[in-house]
Amino acid sequence: MHAVIVWWDLEDSRQTIESLRGFLRDEAVERFSHVPGLRLKFWISDAAADRWGAVLLWESRQAAQAVLPNLAAPLIGYAPTERHAFDVEATVEGEFALAALAGRGLALEPAGS
Numbered sequence: 001m002h003a004v005i006v007w008w009d010l011e012d013s014r015q016t017i018e019s020l021r022g023f024l025r026d027e028a029v030e031r032f033s034h035v036p037g038l039r040l041k042f043w044i045s046d047a048a049a050d051r052w053g054a055v056l057l058w059e060s061r062q063a064a065q066a067v068l069p070n071l072a073a074p075l076i077g078y079a080p081t082e083r084h085a086f087d088v089e090a091t092v093e094g095e096f097a098l099a100a101l102a103g104r105g106l107a108l109e110p111a112g113s
Helices: 017-032 071-074
Strands: 004-009 039-047 052-059 084-085
Touching: 004 071, 017 039, 017 071, 052 071
Parallel strands: none
Antiparallel strands: 004 052, 004 084, 039 052
């Protein structure tokens, strides 16, 4: 398995964390649900530092190197500020109450929930 982390500092972008949440709801989540070899992608934000990013977990390094739909960079206006790739040494799933991860997160939950 292979992991990739990308971060954008949004200070030079017209986009905001809130506008990017709309982008997730309207387009990105659905598109990424069909990417071969992608086991998990979760988008992350840090409002205090005005940063936006994603963590991707891939079945293999080859899958991670495949051409992806480049959705965020054109919207934000530039390539990620940081990009790091890692080999995954081990994975585990703990005990949890949620049956599935799909459809979770601030961008996809109704306001006030």
